[in-house]
Amino acid sequence: MKTSPTKLEKLAIHGGNPVRPRLLPYGRQSLDDSDIQAVVEVLKSDWLTTGPKVGEFEERFAAFLGVRHAVSFSSGTAALHGAAFAAGLRPGDEAITTPMTFCATANCVLYQGAMPVFADVSPDTLNLDPAEVAQKITPKTKAIIAVDYAGHPAALDELMQLAKTQAQPTLLIEDASHSLGAEYRGKRVGAIADMTIFSFHPVKHLTTGEGGMVTTNDERLAEILRRFRNHGINSEARQRQESGQWFYEMVLLGFNYRLTDIACALGLSQLEKLAANLARRREIAALYTAAFRDLRVDLPAIVTPAVREDVNPAWHLYPIRLKLEMISEGRGEIYRALRAENIGVNVHYIPVHQHPYYRERFESQENYNESYKESYPVAEDAYDRLISLPMFHGMTAQDVEDVIHALRKVMTYYQGEC
Numbered sequence: 294m295k296t297s298p299t300k301l302e303k304l305a306i307h308g309g310n311p312v313r314p315r316l317l318p319y320g321r322q323s324l325d326d327s328d329i330q331a332v333v334e335v336l337k338s339d340w341l342t343t344g345p346k347v348g349e350f351e352e353r354f355a356a357f358l359g360v361r362h363a364v365s366f367s368s369g370t371a372a373l374h375g376a377a378f379a380a381g382l383r384p385g386d387e388a389i390t391t392p393m394t395f396c397a398t399a400n401c402v403l404y405q406g407a408m409p410v411f412a413d414v415s416p417d418t419l420n421l422d423p424a425e426v427a428q429k430i431t432p433k434t435k436a437i438i439a440v441d442y443a444g445h446p447a448a449l450d451e452l453m454q455l456a457k458t459q460a461q462p463t464l465l466i467e468d469a470s471h472s473l474g475a476e477y478r479g480k481r482v483g484a485i486a487d488m489t490i491f492s493f494h495p496v497k498h499l500t501t502g503e504g505g506m507v508t509t510n511d512e513r514l515a516e517i518l519r520r521f522r523n524h525g526i527n528s529e530a531r532q533r534q535e536s537g538q539w540f541y542e543m544v545l546l547g548f549n550y551r552l553t554d555i556a557c558a559l560g561l562s563q564l565e566k567l568a569a570n571l572a573r574r575r576e577i578a579a580l581y582t583a584a585f586r587d588l589r590v591d592l593p594a595i596v597t598p599a600v601r602e603d604v605n606p607a608w609h610l611y612p613i614r615l616k617l618e619m620i621s622e623g624r625g626e627i628y629r630a631l632r633a634e635n636i637g638v639n640v641h642y643i644p645v646h647q648h649p650y651y652r653e654r655f656e657s658q659e660n661y662n663e664s665y666k667e668s669y670p671v672a673e674d675a676y677d678r679l680i681s682l683p684m685f686h687g688m689t690a691q692d693v694e695d696v697i698h699a700l701r702k703v704m705t706y707y708q709g710e711c
């Protein structure tokens with residue numbers, strides 16, 4: 294039974310006025326004149342790609358994170374592929390990862406012909422649960438690929454401990470596409486795992502259009518990554534031009550995954566704003582959490598994201614979970630009602646093993662894999678309840694207020710005895 298539509302406002306989905314006249318997206322880049330100017334300067338220079346801006350961006354990025362090496366890639370996905378290659382994943386190997394992620398995290402294992410094995414997530418953070426990972430480790434495990442879901446660092450020390458106590462070399466790869474600037478036990482993510490991956494897609498904390506980075510303290514891995522993103526060639530065009538050498542050798546099978554100087558100039562300019570962007574995201578998260586904590590008295594049907602004591606999240610997303618038992622409709626209706634209010638909510642994520650490609654490939658007779666018969670109850674249950682609220686550093690005070698208003702309006706209507 295629905296509670297009476299609060300003395301209140303008729304929902305936009307029922308023909309009432311929306312909270313806002315135009316859609317507020319769930320994520321969006323912020324670019325200013327200095328970003329545009331930085332790109333224009335490169336466009337007028339000699340090097341559009343593989344020039345001086347690449348090294349400069351990598352160095353400044355590494356310095357921000359306090360890590361020895363940063364190797365840029367053309368996207369976060371390409372960076373993940375590079376990390377899977379550098380970890381030595383090959384056919385016959387396994388990598389344990391989370392189902393609660395964007396599919397690129399698991400796909401990089403398949404690119405290498407290896408097998409992604411899923412382990413369920415912890416109910417509070419929706420990050421890989423180390424106890425579940427421990428149960429999935431076999432002599433074939435070559436890597437654990439954790440994701441810092443929504444910007445909250447995974448249980449990195451526990452996962453590292455698991456990786457380092459295997460008989461075979463097993464690397465911890467951290468997909469930090471959501472967590473640039475996040476801190477784990479007092480350290481910024483980027484220098485904790487064996488390799489850490491970042492994405493510079495426009496909805497992230499800084500953008501280069503498309504772009505990605507792998508950071509590592511390991512010189513050997515950094516060298517493999519540099520070659521892999523450049524066809525497997527052991528020197529770069531600019532080095533050869535400067536030294537007057539024409540000779541180069543291809544020493545491994547790589548790809549063209551290079552990030553351009555145009556993109557790196559944008560990245561350098563965006564890096565200047567990263568601290569402010571992070572601060573604003575943390576402020577927005579605090580405003581949401583404070584508002585929804587109050588609302589819990591009247592609106593007990595939402596759960597705000599958990600934050601463990603030993604982390605400072607970077608808040609790429611702000612995913613709430615619905616207590617479906619307390620509302621008269623499913624997540625789909627709440628989602629549609631919020632969209633009708635012009636709040637650009639989203640859902641992160643469809644668990645990876647539920648995508649048709651994974652089902653068809655690994656549940657079929659031909660490629661049958663035991664682990665795909667399993668279910669991942671925490672991830673699957675969370676998926677039914679999740680709604681990501683708008684979260685980007687350019688949000689105004691009015692934007693934040695509109696989100697809170699719309700959630701109150703919609704949830705008050707749907708919450709009730711059921």
Ligand SMILES: Cc1ncc(COP(=O)(O)O)c(C=O)c1O
Nearest residue numbers: 368369370395397470492493494
């Ligand atoms: C967790 C995660 N991993 C990897 C990626 C892929 O990054 P990109 O879009 O830069 O290829 C994304 C993209 O959003 C992501 O959210």
